[in-house]
Amino acid sequence: MGKRSEETRQAILLAATKLFSKKGYEAVTMREIAKEAGCSHTTIYLYFKDKISLLQQLSMPSLQHLYQQLKEISSDESIASAEKLKAMSRQYLSFCLENQNMYSVFINARSGRVDEENPSLEVNQIRNMIFKELINAVSECLEIKDSETALAYTRIYYYSLNGILTTYAYMHESVEELMERLTPTFDLMAETFILGCIEKMKKGES
Amino acid sequence: MGKRSEETRQAILLAATKLFSKKGYEAVTMREIAKEAGCSHTTIYLYFKDKISLLQQLSMPSLQHLYQQLKEISSDESIASAEKLKAMSRQYLSFCLENQNMYSVFINARSGRVDEENPSLEVNQIRNMIFKELINAVSECLEIKDSETALAYTRIYYYSLNGILTTYAYMHESVEELMERLTPTFDLMAETFILGCIEKMKKGES
Amino acid sequence: MGKRSEETRQAILLAATKLFSKKGYEAVTMREIAKEAGCSHTTIYLYFKDKISLLQQLSMPSLQHLYQQLKEISSDESIASAEKLKAMSRQYLSFCLENQNMYSVFINARSGRVDEENPSLEVNQIRNMIFKELINAVSECLEIKDSETALAYTRIYYYSLNGILTTYAYMHESVEELMERLTPTFDLMAETFILGCIEKMKKGES
Amino acid sequence: MGKRSEETRQAILLAATKLFSKKGYEAVTMREIAKEAGCSHTTIYLYFKDKISLLQQLSMPSLQHLYQQLKEISSDESIASAEKLKAMSRQYLSFCLENQNMYSVFINARSGRVDEENPSLEVNQIRNMIFKELINAVSECLEIKDSETALAYTRIYYYSLNGILTTYAYMHESVEELMERLTPTFDLMAETFILGCIEKMKKGES
DNA sequence: TATGAATGAGCATTCATTCAT
DNA sequence: TATGAATGAATGCTCATTCAT
Numbered sequence: 001m002g003k004r005s006e007e008t009r010q011a012i013l014l015a016a017t018k019l020f021s022k023k024g025y026e027a028v029t030m031r032e033i034a035k036e037a038g039c040s041h042t043t044i045y046l047y048f049k050d051k052i053s054l055l056q057q058l059s060m061p062s063l064q065h066l067y068q069q070l071k072e073i074s075s076d077e078s079i080a081s082a083e084k085l086k087a088m089s090r091q092y093l094s095f096c097l098e099n100q101n102m103y104s105v106f107i108n109a110r111s112g113r114v115d116e117e118n119p120s121l122e123v124n125q126i127r128n129m130i131f132k133e134l135i136n137a138v139s140e141c142l143e144i145k146d147s148e149t150a151l152a153y154t155r156i157y158y159y160s161l162n163g164i165l166t167t168y169a170y171m172h173e174s175v176e177e178l179m180e181r182l183t184p185t186f187d188l189m190a191e192t193f194i195l196g197c198i199e200k201m202k203k204g205e206s
Numbered sequence: 207m208g209k210r211s212e213e214t215r216q217a218i219l220l221a222a223t224k225l226f227s228k229k230g231y232e233a234v235t236m237r238e239i240a241k242e243a244g245c246s247h248t249t250i251y252l253y254f255k256d257k258i259s260l261l262q263q264l265s266m267p268s269l270q271h272l273y274q275q276l277k278e279i280s281s282d283e284s285i286a287s288a289e290k291l292k293a294m295s296r297q298y299l300s301f302c303l304e305n306q307n308m309y310s311v312f313i314n315a316r317s318g319r320v321d322e323e324n325p326s327l328e329v330n331q332i333r334n335m336i337f338k339e340l341i342n343a344v345s346e347c348l349e350i351k352d353s354e355t356a357l358a359y360t361r362i363y364y365y366s367l368n369g370i371l372t373t374y375a376y377m378h379e380s381v382e383e384l385m386e387r388l389t390p391t392f393d394l395m396a397e398t399f400i401l402g403c404i405e406k407m408k409k410g411e412s
Numbered sequence: 413m414g415k416r417s418e419e420t421r422q423a424i425l426l427a428a429t430k431l432f433s434k435k436g437y438e439a440v441t442m443r444e445i446a447k448e449a450g451c452s453h454t455t456i457y458l459y460f461k462d463k464i465s466l467l468q469q470l471s472m473p474s475l476q477h478l479y480q481q482l483k484e485i486s487s488d489e490s491i492a493s494a495e496k497l498k499a500m501s502r503q504y505l506s507f508c509l510e511n512q513n514m515y516s517v518f519i520n521a522r523s524g525r526v527d528e529e530n531p532s533l534e535v536n537q538i539r540n541m542i543f544k545e546l547i548n549a550v551s552e553c554l555e556i557k558d559s560e561t562a563l564a565y566t567r568i569y570y571y572s573l574n575g576i577l578t579t580y581a582y583m584h585e586s587v588e589e590l591m592e593r594l595t596p597t598f599d600l601m602a603e604t605f606i607l608g609c610i611e612k613m614k615k616g617e618s
Numbered sequence: 619m620g621k622r623s624e625e626t627r628q629a630i631l632l633a634a635t636k637l638f639s640k641k642g643y644e645a646v647t648m649r650e651i652a653k654e655a656g657c658s659h660t661t662i663y664l665y666f667k668d669k670i671s672l673l674q675q676l677s678m679p680s681l682q683h684l685y686q687q688l689k690e691i692s693s694d695e696s697i698a699s700a701e702k703l704k705a706m707s708r709q710y711l712s713f714c715l716e717n718q719n720m721y722s723v724f725i726n727a728r729s730g731r732v733d734e735e736n737p738s739l740e741v742n743q744i745r746n747m748i749f750k751e752l753i754n755a756v757s758e759c760l761e762i763k764d765s766e767t768a769l770a771y772t773r774i775y776y777y778s779l780n781g782i783l784t785t786y787a788y789m790h791e792s793v794e795e796l797m798e799r800l801t802p803t804f805d806l807m808a809e810t811f812i813l814g815c816i817e818k819m820k821k822g823e824s
Numbered sequence: 825t826a827t828g829a830a831t832g833a834g835c836a837t838t839c840a841t842t843c844a845t
Numbered sequence: 846t847a848t849g850a851a852t853g854a855a856t857g858c859t860c861a862t863t864c865a866t
Contacts, residue, residue, distance in 0.1 A: 188358055195402040567803055
């Protein structure tokens with residue numbers, strides 16, 4: 001429980017976050033992480049069972065933090081529903097840009113192998129909770145009552161968000177720069193989406 | 207440049223395409239490709255400098271083929287503009303699902319290393335050409351004259367498409383199954399998008 | 413199928429045999445074997461799937477050869493039954509001394525883990541066949557008809573043989589030296605055993 | 619040399635004995651021993667130079683205890699000489715089964731490395747003393763005067779004992795189960811041996 | 825053109841051991 | 846006396862790549 005211990009742990013976590021984000025989970029080696037963290041590679045195993053466990057422990061707090069932030073926006077009654085959806089989306093976007101690796105591994109569960117052998121329930125759970133918040137926001141914004149419809153529209157909105165991400169995420173720019181560049185596109189997307197949904201539902205009714 | 211030579215080259219290309227698509231670039235070994243191609247793994251090096259080079263050379267024809275298909279749809283005057291956009295999108299989707307690996311490596315240039323060391327100009331070029339076709343289709347469909355506006359709207363449409371892809375691409379289902387599952391979502395997305403854009407532009411004008 | 417290939421394979425086999433015998437399976441590393449064989453450790457994997465597979469492939473021919481030798485003695489009608497048993501025993505002894513590692517790993521299946529995960533059926537099969545030959549020889553020699561009794565006596569004879577082995581096997585002497593030293597002990601043992609069995613059975617009958 | 623100190627030492631010794639017996643020397647880690655002993659793995663190094671040293675120090679008392687037990691039986695004049703031999707043998711057998719690891723490492727000095735680097739004189743000494751007790755028991759039982767003859771017969775008896783052991787020792791059964799299974803075989807062996815020796819000596823005399 | 829043989833660099837992981845407190 | 850923190854050396858194994866023919 002010494003101070004030294006926690007420092008090292010944090011150094012490893014920091015190094016891993018940085019490297020995973022930059023190069024992707026598979027491409028990073030334990031020795032690289034150790035070097036970046038300024039310790040021996042065996043030291044990592046003092047704090048984390050194995051490589052995948054390191055990734056998971058590294059991801060959970062971030063995801064939980066994101067979820068908290070979304071919840072907060074969601075429950076803030078002073079914001080109009082359309083603005084709420086936008087605010088949540090922006091939060092989601094900037095989180096994903098900041099945590100590129102987690103994004104690709106967990107949000108999209110890209111790296112097949114990982115989730116097959118390792119259900120990583122915790123991560124999937126929080127992912128579903130985040131998606132549920134999004135459904136709520138979309139339902140509220142579009143005044144949808146039917147849950148099937150809400151799901152369908154949220155899905156395409158969610159895909160659009162992720163589409164923006166995958167296209168920009170790999171770029172070697174700072175999060176700030178990226179957010180600045182992305183904002184107009186994102187705003188247009190959100191507005192178009194909302195208008196499109198309303199229009200589409202009108203037609204469906206008649 | 208005998209006949210035999212070209213046959214072997216094609217066999218390798220075919221095998222690599224198949225395996226990369228199925229398992230992803232990293233997960234496939236040169237020996238596997240050779241086995242599938244029915245030659246020795248050393249033979250591959252006669253035709254391709256290294257593994258990454260194989261991937262690149264392998265991608266170009268596919269991309270060119272996709273481009274041709276899109277052009278054909280684009281220049282077919284018998285199809286209504288909205289249907290044209292949808293048809294092109296479906297073509298794009300099924301191409302990406304069929305070539306999951308190229309998709310992730312080239313369309314999105316996801317895997318950092320690749321594009322750092324190797325600008326892969328050719329690939330980027332064709333990628334831009336494909337995007338231009340999409341801009342045309344969107345412009346036509348939404349009757350946009352201004353190229354800036356066209357770009358902005360196409361962008362969000364393109365992101366939405368890619369968003370659908372990244373979310374589904376990793377799933378271990380056949381392309382047919384995936385296309386069937388995706389079609390309703392995709393149709394809803396396309397219609398919502400078109401309606402949304404029209405509505406948005408109306409508002410912008412007034 | 414080149415000449416080089418078989419040479420290397422044999423070199424590896426030779427090196428492994430030598431090292432396994434000297435230090436035991438677990439204590440020998442693939443790198444050591446490679447060094448002794450004069451090749452890279454990766455080369456070993458060209459010829460043998462993994463370490464355990466190397467051990468098995470290395471053992472089978474020897475065991476088969478031993479079995480053939482025992483069969484030959486067994487079916488030689490010109491030898492008296494007591495001499496036959498002795499001859500077979502001597503063959504078994506010298507085989508085990510020459511192949512110390514196989515002896516400990518397979519005949520006694522000492523290294524628990526190995527045979528749990530890997531039934532190594534082949535090896536167990538031949539081991540049982542060898543034991544069966546021994547039962548025949550003992551039965552013939554002691555004129556035992558009942559198979560239960562034959563088994564019981566063979567068992568204690570077999571244990572005695574192995575007892576001699578385990579006690580001497582580890583010594584760093586040549587097989588010839590060992591055999592010379594062991595022969596009187598072994599002869600005494602065999603004779604005592606035969607006499608003892610006969611006497612014991614007499615008593616049992618009365 | 620406080621009381622605490624000796625307690626810890628004993629705890630380590632106890633833990634190591636238990637684990638070595640159960641899993642074998644190589645398979646046990648210092649951390650495991652420490653956990654079982656309820657101390658830090660670094661503490662072990664306060665009391666024992668290294669792992670092998672721990673094994674050696676741990677074995678001596680056990681061997682000494684075995685020796686004492688054998689002496690007691692040996693000097694008990696109320697038991698007939700044949701029964702004495704059997705009783706001592708059974709003691710030896712159950713000791714070896716209970717201490718599989720010590721048995722293989724020290725009695726038979728199986729694991730090459732150990733005795734090369736470390737003559738472990740103490741252990742060999744006690745081993746010889748135990749063997750001498752066995753010679754006495756055999757001499758008495760067979761009424762042998764000549765020490766050469768006594769040695770020869772004891773040797774084959776000892777080998778038979780060890781042969782039984784090596785064949786059964788590796789099995790994953792409890793000592794009780796094993797002893798039960800082994801007793802008939804062992805009794806038959808002992809009786810056959812005694813009868814055989816007597817018979818053999820008769821012949822030798824005439 | 826083609827390939828079997830061979831290899832160096834690298835991987836995640838484990839372990840006995842030492843250092844600093 | 847005791848220990849948490851840290852590590853170097855090693856292990857089995859894989860892979861893209863090169864060499865010699």
